[in-house]
Amino acid sequence: MTATTAARTTIEQTDLEPFRAAYAPDDKPLVDALLKEAAGDVVVEKLIDQRARGYIDDMRSVQVGLGGVEDFMREFGLTTREGLAMMVLAEALLRVPDAQTADRLIEDKLAAARFDDPSGPKSDTWLVSASSWALGVTSRLLHPGDTPQSILSSLVRRMGMPTVRVATRKAMQLLGHQFVLGETIHKALERAKTQETKGYRYSYDMLGEGARTARDAERYFRSYADAIEAIGKAAGDRPLPDRPGISVKLSALHARYEAVNGERVRDELLPKLRELVRMARDRNLNFTIDAEEADRLEISLDVIAALLSDPVTEGWDGFGLAVQAYQKRSRHVIDWLVGAARKTGRKLMVRLVKGAYWDTEIKHAQENGAHAYPVFTRKAATDLSYLCCAKRMLAARDVLYPQFATHNALTIAQIIELSGGKAEGYEFQRLHGMGESLYKAVCERDGFPCRIYAPVGGHKDLLAYLVRRLLENGANSSFVTIVGDASVPVEALLKRPQELLDNGHHATNRSIPLPRDLYGASRSNSAGVEFGWAAERNLLVSGMEKAVAPFTEAGPLGKGLSASGDAHPVFAPMDGSTKAGTVRFADKETARKAIDNARKGFETWSRRPVEERAAALDKLGDLLEENRDRLMTILAIEAGKCLTDGIAEIREAVDFCRFYASEARTQFGEGRLMPGPTGEENRYRHRGRGVFVCISPWNFPLAIFLGQISAALLAGNAVVAKPAEQTPLIAYEAAKLMYAAGVPEDAFYLVPGEGDIGAALTSHPAVAGVAFTGSTETAWAINGTLAAKRGPIVPLIAETGGINAMLVDATALPEQVCDDVMMS
Numbered sequence: 001m002t003a004t005t006a007a008r009t010t011i012e013q014t015d016l017e018p019f020r021a022a023y024a025p026d027d028k029p030l031v032d033a034l035l036k037e038a039a040g041d042v043v044v045e046k047l048i049d050q051r052a053r054g055y056i057d058d059m060r061s062v063q064v065g066l067g068g069v070e071d072f073m074r075e076f077g078l079t080t081r082e083g084l085a086m087m088v089l090a091e092a093l094l095r096v097p098d099a100q101t102a103d104r105l106i107e108d109k110l111a112a113a114r115f116d117d118p119s120g121p122k123s124d125t126w127l128v129s130a131s132s133w134a135l136g137v138t139s140r141l142l143h144p145g146d147t148p149q150s151i152l153s154s155l156v157r158r159m160g161m162p163t164v165r166v167a168t169r170k171a172m173q174l175l176g177h178q179f180v181l182g183e184t185i186h187k188a189l190e191r192a193k194t195q196e197t198k199g200y201r202y203s204y205d206m207l208g209e210g211a212r213t214a215r216d217a218e219r220y221f222r223s224y225a226d227a228i229e230a231i232g233k234a235a236g237d238r239p240l241p242d243r244p245g246i247s248v249k250l251s252a253l254h255a256r257y258e259a260v261n262g263e264r265v266r267d268e269l270l271p272k273l274r275e276l277v278r279m280a281r282d283r284n285l286n287f288t289i290d291a292e293e294a295d296r297l298e299i300s301l302d303v304i305a306a307l308l309s310d311p312v313t314e315g316w317d318g319f320g321l322a323v324q325a326y327q328k329r330s331r332h333v334i335d336w337l338v339g340a341a342r343k344t345g346r347k348l349m350v351r352l353v354k355g356a357y358w359d360t361e362i363k364h365a366q367e368n369g370a371h372a373y374p375v376f377t378r379k380a381a382t383d384l385s386y387l388c389c390a391k392r393m394l395a396a397r398d399v400l401y402p403q404f405a406t407h408n409a410l411t412i413a414q415i416i417e418l419s420g421g422k423a424e425g426y427e428f429q430r431l432h433g434m435g436e437s438l439y440k441a442v443c444e445r446d447g448f449p450c451r452i453y454a455p456v457g458g459h460k461d462l463l464a465y466l467v468r469r470l471l472e473n474g475a476n477s478s479f480v481t482i483v484g485d486a487s488v489p490v491e492a493l494l495k496r497p498q499e500l501l502d503n504g505h506h507a508t509n510r511s512i513p514l515p516r517d518l519y520g521a522s523r524s525n526s527a528g529v530e531f532g533w534a535a536e537r538n539l540l541v542s543g544m545e546k547a548v549a550p551f552t553e554a555g556p557l558g559k560g561l562s563a564s565g566d567a568h569p570v571f572a573p574m575d576g577s578t579k580a581g582t583v584r585f586a587d588k589e590t591a592r593k594a595i596d597n598a599r600k601g602f603e604t605w606s607r608r609p610v611e612e613r614a615a616a617l618d619k620l621g622d623l624l625e626e627n628r629d630r631l632m633t634i635l636a637i638e639a640g641k642c643l644t645d646g647i648a649e650i651r652e653a654v655d656f657c658r659f660y661a662s663e664a665r666t667q668f669g670e671g672r673l674m675p676g677p678t679g680e681e682n683r684y685r686h687r688g689r690g691v692f693v694c695i696s697p698w699n700f701p702l703a704i705f706l707g708q709i710s711a712a713l714l715a716g717n718a719v720v721a722k723p724a725e726q727t728p729l730i731a732y733e734a735a736k737l738m739y740a741a742g743v744p745e746d747a748f749y750l751v752p753g754e755g756d757i758g759a760a761l762t763s764h765p766a767v768a769g770v771a772f773t774g775s776t777e778t779a780w781a782i783n784g785t786l787a788a789k790r791g792p793i794v795p796l797i798a799e800t801g802g803i804n805a806m807l808v809d810a811t812a813l814p815e816q817v818c819d820d821v822m823m824s
Contacts, residue, residue, distance in 0.1 A: 207457030245286025295532025543629030601746030688716025
């Protein structure tokens with residue numbers, strides 16, 4: 001199977017139409033549509049205000065605080081040094097195995113924090129008090145630049161750093177206890193009994209991040225299977241929906257759970273998932289597939305479509321999934337689920353959440369060069385989306401059992417009033433350790449059903465989950481953060497999204513530029529491909545299929561050069577037999593002639609205004625994007641690049657062109673002139689050195705090839721480039737685009753050849769500089785050749801070795817280290 005075929009493969013052939021919707025539509029028209037849909041009756045809005053105000057008053061009347069986590073977030077918000085220090089410690093400290101590293105981490109992160117600041121807010125809840133005491137002791141000991149030994153008082157000297165370390169770990173464990181129901185499923189089930197007697201239901205989440213290996217996936221599968229068995233034994237004989245359940249991450253069950261691996265996921269993940277679903281069905285539990293990143297939405301719904309069409313879900317109302325309201329496609333997801341449920345005769349449990357990966361989605365879109373964001377950039381727009389999704393879910397209770405996950409009193413009041421004030425056919429959900437004071441009124445007093453989402457796992461597994469919760473709920477605009485602040489009037493908490501969005505005039509966050517505008521006016525971000533969006537992925541694949549090998553006959557390029565000698569076939573590395581094209585290598589005479597001719601071209605090119613040189617390289621960046629599909633195909637067949645690597649290669653090449661063009665304007669542009677010797681002309685203060693030889697490697701045959709060349713050209717040098725002998729075709733295509741962009745044929749020469757041609761170029765007496773990427777041994781040979789020359793010193797810019805070093809300490813998250821290694 002080819003890479004393009006695999007990229008098009010869906011998870012399973014079913015009678016259901018696959019979910020496909022615009023990945024990142026423009027915010028303004030979408031928000032306008034949401035505003036129309038969310039418009040409510042005046043009488044209902046007054047009832048909402050009345051109910052929400054009552055809940056807020058109930059929360060603020062609690063003398064001992066709102067509940068452990070809310071109090072902590074209000075006391076130490078993420079906008080404070082203390083809150084940030086706490087988040088870093090919570091994410092890393094419990095992972096540290098040795099005392100010395102733990103001491104250093106505590107010193108580093110708490111040195112500038114003042115948890116015992118008397119001017120700060122006070123709270124008498126046990127969690128804040130315990131954490132403040134432990135961390136306050138620590139921060140009193142340490143200041144920026146100090147060491148424990150230099151500042152300990154006599155009392156502290158008697159306590160010593162081990163005491164500080166123990167106190168800090170204890171504080172982390174107290175915080176973890178609030179977020180995690182139990183270290184094992186059996187401990188969690190035992191601890192849950194207290195809340196179950198009050199009418200709460202549970203959904204258990206086995207802590208852990210996505211699998212990175214097949215062994216990880218098997219371990220997570222066993223963890224889920226064991227949990228389902230234990231939950232089933234403890235569930236009693238209550239009917240659904242008044243039964244416990246489990247939440248499952250699909251990324252935990254497959255190490256390569258990505259959209260481009262559709263067929264592989266079908267073959268490897270679906271049987272395991274079906275077995276877990278069968279186990280949950282046999283025990284009549286709620287089985288929820290958790291929501292993950294936006295680029296996994298389509299593949300997740302493909303998996304769900306396969307299960308809805310499978311007999312394993314027939315006649316059982318416990319199967320479901322989570323939907324994220326901050327995704328711009330959330331309403332389309334609800335509509336698709338309603339249609340799928342009706343077509344297959346299923347009833348689905350659907351958990352509506354606002355979303356916990358917002359910062360990840362923003363970063364992903366920026367790094368990937370997306371045209372827009374898949375999530376809303378205004379929290380009010382997410383709240384608006386949540387309300388519209390809730391309306392659609394409540395209207396489809398014949399095939400959906402809505403589960404509204406929220407800690408916002410206004411959102412709860414809106415849902416209750418939209419359902420006619422009745423507690424029928426839906427439930428609320430809250431996180432373990434959060435929303436306790438709110439749901440005392442909603443659930444325990446008013447009788448609306450509530451399910452607690454309860455993480456289960458050891459403290460070392462808490463890390464990434466805890467950070468997501470802190471980021472999700474710890475912002476200064478979060479209801480959780482501000483509801484406990486009596487100085488904030490209730491009316492401020494009752495403002496509708498419509499008002500906060502100024503009826504759509506402020507649909508986007510103006511402080512967050514679109515991904516293409518990430519670098520401001522200096523340059524545009526390179527355009528990427530969202531492989532999680534089938535429409536964009538298939539467009540790329542279709543374009544690649546139009547470029548059929550063999551591609552071209554490559555050879556020397558440049559003014560005065562011509563191809564000679566025999567044409568050599570270039571074979572694809574994937575099988576060693578597919579012919580990618582042919583190449584005529586240059587001989588030593590051609591190499592010498594290229595440098596001689598480039599010396600003449602240098603005289604003209606170096607005197608061109610920097611703005612003209614920069615415009616040519618900017619144009620080259622545009623042409624690379626316009627010819628993306630053909631370049632992708634050549635990279636795939638000639639260089640063995642997979643889809644994701646090919647796009648990354650092209651984007652890096654584009655970024656090189658635009659970055660160096662921007663830097664040239666800044667460093668060498670207008671205003672950086674000096675008078676000529678006779679005063680009749682101006683000369684640029686910075687001039688090129690002459691002819692640069694650029695030698696690039698096979699593993700980055702486009703990005704490094706153009707990175708070396710663009711920097712040298714923009715500095716005013718002429719360039720003679722020798723690509724790796726294994727990848728001359730992609731270099732030949734890039735060279736033709738360079739000429740089309742406006743780089744003169746006498747300023748840039750392409751000289752494909754084997755190693756002897758590189759030696760002939762670098763040994764030429766007229767060479768003014770060399771940029772080389774490749775083996776250390778070759779770099780030393782070039783260095784020796786240049787050092788032996790008479791005359792001015794010839795600079796050598798060399799990147800060698802081919803292996804990046806990564807330093808990993810005990811505080812690192814192993815999954816993140818693994819991701820970084822795979823991406824580097």
